[in-house]
Amino acid sequence: MAYQPNNPLMIQSDMSVLFEVDHPDxxxxxxxxxxxxxxxxxxxxxxxxxxxxxxxxxxxxxxRTLEQILDLFEQYSKFDIAPNVIQEIRDQFDRxxxxxxxxxxxxxxxxxxxxxxxxxxxxFKSMKPYVAEWIDEVHVAVTASNRGRLKQDLIKIGxxxxxxxxxxxxxxxxxxxxxxxxxGEPFALRTYQTVAVDSFYAGGSSRGGSGVLVLPCGAGKxxxxxxxxAKIGAETLILTSSVTAARQWIAEILDKTxxxxxxxxxxxxxxxxxxxxxxxxxxxxxxxxxKAVQDHLNLFNERNWGLIIYDEVHLLPxxxxxxxxxxxxxxxxxxxxxxxxxxxxxxxxxTLIGPKKYDVPWKELERSGWIATADCREIRVALEEQEQxxxxxxxxxxxxxxxxxxxxxxxxxxxxxxKHCEDQVLIIGQYLSxxxxxxxxIQAPMITGQTSMxxxxxxxxxxxxxxxxxxxxxxxxxxxxDLPDANVAIQISGQFGSRQEEAxxxxxxxxxxxxxxxxxxxxxxxxxxxxxxxxMNRQRFLTEQGYAYRITEALPAESDQVTKEVNASIASxxxxxxxKRKLEE
DNA sequence: TAGACAGGAA
DNA sequence: TGAAATCCTGTCTA
Numbered sequence: 001m002a003y004q005p006n007n008p009l010m011i012q013s014d015m016s017v018l019f020e021v022d023h024p025d026x027x028x029x030x031x032x033x034x035x036x037x038x039x040x041x042x043x044x045x046x047x048x049x050x051x052x053x054x055x056x057x058x059x060x061x062x063x064r065t066l067e068q069i070l071d072l073f074e075q076y077s078k079f080d081i082a083p084n085v086i087q088e089i090r091d092q093f094d095r096x097x098x099x100x101x102x103x104x105x106x107x108x109x110x111x112x113x114x115x116x117x118x119x120x121x122x123x124f125k126s127m128k129p130y131v132a133e134w135i136d137e138v139h140v141a142v143t144a145s146n147r148g149r150l151k152q153d154l155i156k157i158g159x160x161x162x163x164x165x166x167x168x169x170x171x172x173x174x175x176x177x178x179x180x181x182x183x184g185e186p187f188a189l190r191t192y193q194t195v196a197v198d199s200f201y202a203g204g205s206s207r208g209g210s211g212v213l214v215l216p217c218g219a220g221k222x223x224x225x226x227x228x229x230a231k232i233g234a235e236t237l238i239l240t241s242s243v244t245a246a247r248q249w250i251a252e253i254l255d256k257t258x259x260x261x262x263x264x265x266x267x268x269x270x271x272x273x274x275x276x277x278x279x280x281x282x283x284x285x286x287x288x289x290x291k292a293v294q295d296h297l298n299l300f301n302e303r304n305w306g307l308i309i310y311d312e313v314h315l316l317p318x319x320x321x322x323x324x325x326x327x328x329x330x331x332x333x334x335x336x337x338x339x340x341x342x343x344x345x346x347x348x349x350x351t352l353i354g355p356k357k358y359d360v361p362w363k364e365l366e367r368s369g370w371i372a373t374a375d376c377r378e379i380r381v382a383l384e385e386q387e388q389x390x391x392x393x394x395x396x397x398x399x400x401x402x403x404x405x406x407x408x409x410x411x412x413x414x415x416x417x418x419k420h421c422e423d424q425v426l427i428i429g430q431y432l433s434x435x436x437x438x439x440x441x442i443q444a445p446m447i448t449g450q451t452s453m454x455x456x457x458x459x460x461x462x463x464x465x466x467x468x469x470x471x472x473x474x475x476x477x478x479x480x481x482d483l484p485d486a487n488v489a490i491q492i493s494g495q496f497g498s499r500q501e502e503a504x505x506x507x508x509x510x511x512x513x514x515x516x517x518x519x520x521x522x523x524x525x526x527x528x529x530x531x532x533x534x535x536m537n538r539q540r541f542l543t544e545q546g547y548a549y550r551i552t553e554a555l556p557a558e559s560d561q562v563t564k565e566v567n568a569s570i571a572s573x574x575x576x577x578x579x580k581r582k583l584e585e
Numbered sequence: 586t587a588g589a590c591a592g593g594a595a
Numbered sequence: 596t597g598a599a600a601t602c603c604t605g606t607c608t609a
Contacts, residue, residue, distance in 0.1 A: 242601070242602080268602085268603090269604075270603090281603095283601080283602050283603070284603075287594085287603070317595090397596060397597075400597085401597085401598095431599085432598085432599075448599085448600085449601080475598085475600055475601095476600070478600080479601065480600095496596075586609100587609095588607105588608090588609095589607085589608085590605105590606090590607085591604105591605090591607105592604090592605090593602105593603090594601100594602090594604105595601100
């Protein structure tokens with residue numbers, strides 16, 4: 001193969017891949033590429049991916065073959081590829097499955113077809129304590145209680161192990177999915193949900209049964225978790241990130257399965273009920289105050305669980321990993337919208353919960369109509385003259401804040417509100433002071449952490465029924481799962497470069513719409529500031545999913561007259577809607 | 586024996 | 596890099 005100027009991929013010897021995204025086959029290429037490489041940068045024309053050992057192992061685990069990767073290179077690479085790159089990919093790819101962990105009676109055996117591998121592994125000092133007995137050249141017995149820690153240490157030295165040691169079945173708890181919800185609506189798994197459950201379970205009792213499923217918000221993670229539990233048919237422990245999420249799980253299980261109310265327990269601060277199906281919060285498990293920690297750890301041994309589900313695995317606190325390391329004999333299912341963790345504990349997810357088993361591309365769901373089509377725009381707002389002076393003089397710490405609170409953003413918000421006066425709009429921001437200021441200017445209701453639950457419910461209700469069409473929300477939007485759906489989101493500031501947050505916020509508006517299945521996501525960014533860099537990092541995840549951000553510049557600030565007109569039009573629209581609603585009732 | 590509220594943790 | 600939200604626990608009131 002020689003130089004192919006029209007091909008879009010450049011694979012470099014530092015394991016980075018440059019990808020020209022304007023290529024006609026970009027969608028297909030991204031689909032394969034994102035399975036074995038991580039997106040690092042995604043500006044307009046050329047995206048940078050990085051191939052890491054972990055990304056290759058995850059690819060191997062979710063069923064990608066080395067041939068598929070090499071075919072992609074063959075077909076689309078601009079230059080000849082340095083042999084060391086191919087070698088490295090082959091090497092890492094082959095490493096997955098080189099070592100397997102199996103069971104023999106109550107002993108765990110580390111197996112390798114190649115005796116030199118085992119010798120190499122146990123030359124590491126950190127590995128020596130695990131040896132119980134060298135059975136022969138290719139079989140080493142290891143202490144069973146260290147299953148989790150052994151896997152962690154193995155991955156640290158670069159040898160992921162395929163865990164085939166099987167699981168304890170757990171106490172049986174047979175139940176089925178209903179054919180219709182309690183409301184009478186018919187209920188059935190969607191095709192991709194069935195595929196997800198099957199790929200989690202695939203391979204039978206030893207191979208299948210532990211891993212992570214990656215699904216976008218709104219794709220029905222709960223339903224998939226429930227279906228997996230039903231398939232296994234054993235007592236199940238579900239760990240969630242908040243009490244609201246826990247209650248939602250309970251409600252969904254009651255709604256969609258034959259499980260009785262007296263079979264489900266909530267284990268949280270409010271009540272600590274352990275039943276065949278128990279839903280607990282991470283908080284209570286990871287909390288360590290005196291003797292309480294022991295009580296909560298016992299939760300894992302309290303019953304003979306056949307499955308442990310980790311909801312929102314990307315939020316899993318480090319202490320829960322420690323507990324999880326000890327319970328490797330139980331089936332584990334991780335659910336998440338993104339495997340990315342800003343704290344870099346991805347390898348712990350890989351070893352202690354399991355490898356990625358299935359990944360639904362957002363774009364695919366969009367095509368089949370399960371989620372709305374999103375139009376994402378980044379609008380760059382110039383700083384005012386005085387702001388520029390302040391910005392230049394400030395230290396790095398205050399610079400970020402100054403950029404986030406740029407005055408010009410408010411004007412843009414007003415203009416967007418005018419444009420979307422027929423839509424349900426969420427305005428999301430990071431700083432309370434900024435949100436308050438905006439609130440004074442546009443007279444829309446606001447929800448923050450301080451807003452009482454009663455007040456929130458009332459506002460949610462009004463927003464859902466359309467009595468109000470614009471809601472300002474603070475960081476509550478990241479956690480509150482009962483936040484109503486909107487079709488327009490305006491992000492006026494965000495937390496540094498959190499990709500995870502960006503994904504969550506977009507997820508807010510992706511639920512399918514009744515009429516036009518179209519959503520709008522605007523991200524307001526101060527021009528020529530740190531915020532522009534943060535925004536780039538934030539958008540990486542969405543670019544990975546195939547969303548293109550269109551970047552536009554805001555027009556110069558407008559007069560107060562515009563503001564007044566916009567306010568008037570919002571007020572009259574609200575009044576109109578209220579009247580219409582009353583008439584309907 | 587709930588519910589409200591404040592304070593601590595991470 | 597820092598602000599804001601969460602959950603949990605303990606105390607007080609009716």
